[in-house]
Amino acid sequence: MGNKTALYDAHVAMGGKMVDFGGWDMPLHYGSQLEEHHKVRQDAGMFDVSHMTVVDVDGAGARDYLRTLLANDVAKLDGNPGKALYTGMLNPQGGVVDDLIVYLRDPGYRVVVNCATREKDLAWMNEQAQAFDVTLTERPHLAMVAIQGPQAIEKVKEVMGIDWTAAITDLKVFNSIARGDWFIARTGYTGEDGLEIMLNNEDAPGFWQALADAGVAPCGLGARDTLRLEAGMNLYGNEMDDDTSPLQANMAWTIGWEPEDRQFIGREALAQEKAAGVENKLVGLVLEDRGVLRAGQKVVVDDTNRRGIITSGTFSPTLGFSIAMARVPVSVGDSAQVEIRNKLVPVRVVKPSFVRNGKPLV
Amino acid sequence: MSEIRNELKYASSHEWARLEEDGTVTVGISDHAQDALGDVVYVETPEVGQTLSAGEEAGVVESVKAASDIYAPISGEVVAINEALEDEPETVNSSPYDDGWFFRVKPSDEGELDKLLDADAYKAESEEG
Numbered sequence: 001m002g003n004k005t006a007l008y009d010a011h012v013a014m015g016g017k018m019v020d021f022g023g024w025d026m027p028l029h030y031g032s033q034l035e036e037h038h039k040v041r042q043d044a045g046m047f048d049v050s051h052m053t054v055v056d057v058d059g060a061g062a063r064d065y066l067r068t069l070l071a072n073d074v075a076k077l078d079g080n081p082g083k084a085l086y087t088g089m090l091n092p093q094g095g096v097v098d099d100l101i102v103y104l105r106d107p108g109y110r111v112v113v114n115c116a117t118r119e120k121d122l123a124w125m126n127e128q129a130q131a132f133d134v135t136l137t138e139r140p141h142l143a144m145v146a147i148q149g150p151q152a153i154e155k156v157k158e159v160m161g162i163d164w165t166a167a168i169t170d171l172k173v174f175n176s177i178a179r180g181d182w183f184i185a186r187t188g189y190t191g192e193d194g195l196e197i198m199l200n201n202e203d204a205p206g207f208w209q210a211l212a213d214a215g216v217a218p219c220g221l222g223a224r225d226t227l228r229l230e231a232g233m234n235l236y237g238n239e240m241d242d243d244t245s246p247l248q249a250n251m252a253w254t255i256g257w258e259p260e261d262r263q264f265i266g267r268e269a270l271a272q273e274k275a276a277g278v279e280n281k282l283v284g285l286v287l288e289d290r291g292v293l294r295a296g297q298k299v300v301v302d303d304t305n306r307r308g309i310i311t312s313g314t315f316s317p318t319l320g321f322s323i324a325m326a327r328v329p330v331s332v333g334d335s336a337q338v339e340i341r342n343k344l345v346p347v348r349v350v351k352p353s354f355v356r357n358g359k360p361l362v
Numbered sequence: 363m364s365e366i367r368n369e370l371k372y373a374s375s376h377e378w379a380r381l382e383e384d385g386t387v388t389v390g391i392s393d394h395a396q397d398a399l400g401d402v403v404y405v406e407t408p409e410v411g412q413t414l415s416a417g418e419e420a421g422v423v424e425s426v427k428a429a430s431d432i433y434a435p436i437s438g439e440v441v442a443i444n445e446a447l448e449d450e451p452e453t454v455n456s457s458p459y460d461d462g463w464f465f466r467v468k469p470s471d472e473g474e475l476d477k478l479l480d481a482d483a484y485k486a487e488s489e490e491g
Contacts, residue, residue: 222426290406290448317426
């Protein structure tokens with residue numbers, strides 16, 4: 001048996017099919033992954049994401065520490081407590097140790113990293129912290145629930161009541177509000193509007209039930225994956241890892257090159273890669289014919305023997321055909337072929353973003 | 363609990379086979395298999411006229427989650443495929459033993475059916491697995 005979140009019993013009671021995910025017993029779905037997916041695109045769904053690792057970064061050296069540790073620049077958050085920043089945390093070779101969101105708090109910062117990489121991340125963060133006046137504190141007493149979909153915010157307001165209504169109404173995208181242990185961020189991993197809410201473990205089951213009573217559908221990791229893939233969002237371990245540069249993972253926009261004198265870890269390697277010419281890029285693939293693209297399938301982009309590879313692939317419930325993200329040579333044109341069970345199948349090459357706010361982009 | 367029909371024969375790889383009155387054998391995947399796969403979104407059947415040997419790859423069923431090969435439980439020539447699955451693959455989930463059948467073969471040796479598992483043996487095996 002793996003670790004259990006504060007919502008484990010609720011998942012089981014609601015018919016969740018529990019599977020191991022990075023050492024945690026998590027719900028894959030509660031009956032139909034497809035129905036959960038559609039519910040998020042059309043109404044509101046909720047995900048238990050308590051397995052993710054929350055680390056608070058405090059101390060006089062916190063800002064300098066994060067400006068060294070992270071490829072994006074937390075100076076962009078200065079003066080805006082609550083604001084969030086998406087970034088890679090790189091190794092000196094320019095590979096991605098993890099991708100994460102960092103929030104500016106008052107005082108300090110809060111970082112949310114992936115659960116599958118928890119130990120590696122904490123070891124790396126602690127090692128780099130040696131040189132700074134900074135303390136890192138994990139927050140295992142916090143549960144986290146993501147409520148996503150066009151009706152998500154309205155339903156949360158309904159559940160949380162009058163004290164929170166104004167604050168949530170005013171909350172801007174990629175911002176957060178904190179009161180006591182409650183931490184509400186307008187962020188997500190689905191391509192829909194919504195909130196990610198941290199709260200005490202003891203409060204989580206009641207909150208989850210209240211959301212369910214308000215008509216928010218419990219959704220599992222299965223729908224979470226198809227939703228994020230339609231939204232063109234990276235999954236650590238698929239689109240990038242320790243050996244993948246953010247320049248090859250559609251994360252160039254998360255690298256804070258300015259100011260030039262900020263020496264973040266991995267900067268030198270990325271600058272060299274850029275100067276030499278980036279060899280691959282992450283693209284989207286669309287298969288309008290029948291069949292399903294899957295991670296690991298090879299992508300033929302031209303008549304050379306160079307191949308790309310699908311990093312994530314699925315049937316897209318919203319679009320009704322298969323989509324994928326793939327890392328391919330930068331010379332790729334607007335079409336390619338994918339090798340599926342020894343057959344070459346033609347695909348369209350698009351930007352890796354397929355659905356946003358319920359609307360198809362391809 | 364998934365349904366296991368007594369009148370059917372089963373392969374360890376979760377296909378079922380049913381001897382029809384006209385001597386052909388209909389093939390599909392078990393309720394247990396469709397449940398494990400989750401929402402089915404794509405089915406690739408063999409072609410009519412194709413000759414299959416027992417245990418040979420005969421198609422693919424893909425759910426949102428994963429792809430899984432279908433094996434012929436019995437040798438013979440494919441005489442019909444369930445074309446409805448092309449547009450409505452989810453029928454495999456809703457009706458695995460009836461409307462969600464995959465293909466029908468004219469068996470070259472009906473005796474091969476006896477080598478398959480009966481309902482009790484399949485039940486025991488799928489519960490272990």
